[in-house]
Amino acid sequence: MKFGVFLYQPEPVEGVDYNFYRIKPESGTVGKPNPKMYTNIACFGDNALAAKRPEWISMSKDGPALRTNKKYSLRWDVLCMTNPEVREYNLKLIAECAKTTPGISISSQHFAERDFCVCPRCVEQWRQSGLNWVDWRAKTVTDFLKEVREIVKGKPLFVNCLPDPLLGKVRFGYDFEAMAEYADYFVIPMFSKAYPTPWYWETIARGYRSFLKKPVFVNFYVRGPNETWETVAPTRQIMTVATRAARTGIDGIIFLAEKAQYIEEFQKKAVADKEWRKELEGYGGDEVLELFNRWEKMLKA
Numbered sequence: 277m278k279f280g281v282f283l284y285q286p287e288p289v290e291g292v293d294y295n296f297y298r299i300k301p302e303s304g305t306v307g308k309p310n311p312k313m314y315t316n317i318a319c320f321g322d323n324a325l326a327a328k329r330p331e332w333i334s335m336s337k338d339g340p341a342l343r344t345n346k347k348y349s350l351r352w353d354v355l356c357m358t359n360p361e362v363r364e365y366n367l368k369l370i371a372e373c374a375k376t377t378p379g380i381s382i383s384s385q386h387f388a389e390r391d392f393c394v395c396p397r398c399v400e401q402w403r404q405s406g407l408n409w410v411d412w413r414a415k416t417v418t419d420f421l422k423e424v425r426e427i428v429k430g431k432p433l434f435v436n437c438l439p440d441p442l443l444g445k446v447r448f449g450y451d452f453e454a455m456a457e458y459a460d461y462f463v464i465p466m467f468s469k470a471y472p473t474p475w476y477w478e479t480i481a482r483g484y485r486s487f488l489k490k491p492v493f494v495n496f497y498v499r500g501p502n503e504t505w506e507t508v509a510p511t512r513q514i515m516t517v518a519t520r521a522a523r524t525g526i527d528g529i530i531f532l533a534e535k536a537q538y539i540e541e542f543q544k545k546a547v548a549d550k551e552w553r554k555e556l557e558g559y560g561g562d563e564v565l566e567l568f569n570r571w572e573k574m575l576k577a
């Protein structure tokens with residue numbers, strides 16, 4: 277198994293295989309690539325562009341793809357994915373980062389939800405395709421991924437998919453079989469401010485692992501932006517959910533934090549909790565326990 281971190285600031289941490297820098301998270305802010313870190317780009321989830329160009333926001337019969345639209349549970353504002361300007365803007369950033377950094381990770385490279393997008397351009401493209409609604413949307417998502425693949429030549433491409441292994445195609449346009457042709461790795465974000473019930477996360481991980489044709493990573497939430505240690509899961513919960521997910525046969529685990537310092541604090545807390553490391557023995561997630569052992573040696577050195 278491999279391990280990584282998913283950070284909002286361009287400073288890497290020690291003790292993991294992959295450092296991802298969120299150069300453009302869904303807030304829409306854009307940083308500078310760090311050649312030492314893999315680059316994550318949120319494509320069509322973009323609060324900044326949605327505010328600047330409201331005519332680019334994806335549409336449904338039940339209103340726009342905005343966080344304020346309570347018909348949907350959107351965690352960010354979503355732009356129409358057939359908008360040529362938005363596509364070009366993202367592809368240009370991806371190309372620039374692919375040149376200077378070790379690999380690319382893309383997020384929100386899909387439709388907002390099942391009823392999106394019914395803007396005149398999308399409806400016209402759907403009609404011309406001759407496909408049914410679900411298949412047209414899936415083809416649109418796969419075609420975008422194919423374009424990304426063509427510009428991320430010879431470097432690893434991580435594709436993030438929301439944690440719905442059952443209705444991913446209908447809701448977001450994921451054709452997992454087709455996407456596996458272009459993705460090197462799938463990453464399933466499993467973000468939560470608490471993990472008191474690992475059973476559900478383990479179920480989602482096992483479900484995805486059962487059919488995805490490329491290596492699968494999951495991503496757990498340690499401490500995102502605008503959080504304190506009091507507003508996020510206790511370290512023991514994250515240690516447990518990681519150990520439990522590890523036994524499902526997934527290929528890697530990523531930990532999200534706003535910055536390196538929070539991962540370093542998480543590493544220290546996990547290493548110091550010898551009682552809980554002992555408790556987690558026997559679950560079948562030994563590779564996570566070995567990670568804690570490696571962190572212990574690293575912190576002593």
Ligand SMILES: [Zn+2]
Nearest residue numbers: 356393395398
């Ligand atoms: Zn549209």
